[in-house]
């Protein structure tokens with residue numbers, strides 16, 4: 001029995017990346033990670049972290065230290081009720097300083113070595129699995145392994161894409177949106193399967209009617225006698241046959257690409273990556289990507305402003321999605337409520353100031369309330385930022 005899995009990059013996907021993490025105390029989970037991984041577990045996915053750790057080859061961190069860092073990561077996740085199935089790391093880098101680890105390795109992303117190794121050891125069906133990461137190296141590794149891929153395109157961190165990098169199947173602003181994409185994908189898959197089953201059932205109920213007209217047709221033996229004699233009838237009968245037969249072959253090429261595209265995207269080797277990825281979900285995303293990454297050859301100088309505006313628009317959209325998926329905070333809610341009270345106090349103080357019957361003391365009191373409430377708003381916003 002094989003399992004489906006979600007392969008996860010570590011830095012800037014699960015935890016924040018301050019550079020080379022060399023101390024367990026530096027491990028900070030990103031927002032929504034525990035909740036998102038928990039949802040993936042409920043969906044039946046194995047959770048496998050695959051991470052390049054060139055810091056070992058560079059002498060910044062030892063394997064023993066890395067074990068401690070990953071132990072702390074597991075503990076943080078366990079505190080949120082989530083357990084990883086495995087963590088694979090690649091300690092190698094060709095430009096390392098530690099001789100033992102200074103080499104090229106198929107384990108190092110964008111090569112798919114870690115995913116393939118995990119698939120073998122954990123009995124993972126790669127065609128049913130996903131790779132989620134924040135760089136095109138993750139996308140390339142996932143695609144080469146035969147997985148579907150999601151690129152985390154976070155606002156303020158444009159992705160550097162090399163010409164050979166494959167397109168991701170999907171894009172998300174954070175892990176939470178990525179999980180939503182997976183849920184939607186599975187829902188669509190189930191709906192499509194149910195639809196095809198219904199169509200098959202309908203076809204089976206209509207098929208019994210077809211044999212009836214076919215049974216009376218054993219008469220054709222008389223027709224063959226005519227076909228050899230008349231050359232004109234030969235030309236007619238083939239076209240009649242073609243009319244009855246061609247409708248079958250014609251839909252096949254139109255249908256088979258759509259049904260077979262999905263398996264192909266899983267199994268195609270990296271050389272054929274450009275084929276599958278644009279076929280399915282990317283009509284919209286590829287346009288976005290091209291507008292960001294591939295317009296260089298097309299740009300006349302006068303279009304640079306237009307390109308810049310398009311990129312700004314794209315980033316604004318990503319930011320909007322990021323805010324949409326940002327975690328709800330009680331501090332933020334309280335800040336909004338207190339802000340309303342602060343404005344109300346200010347308005348009342350102005351009203352008191354305009355009213356001749358009110359004394360100066362009452363005006364000053366209301367202004368004092370407004371200032372105090374505004375300070376409270378600032379404090380709540382700071383607490384909100386700190387809790388993220």
Ligand SMILES: [Mg+2]
Nearest residue numbers: 009011012134
């Ligand atoms: Mg990363």
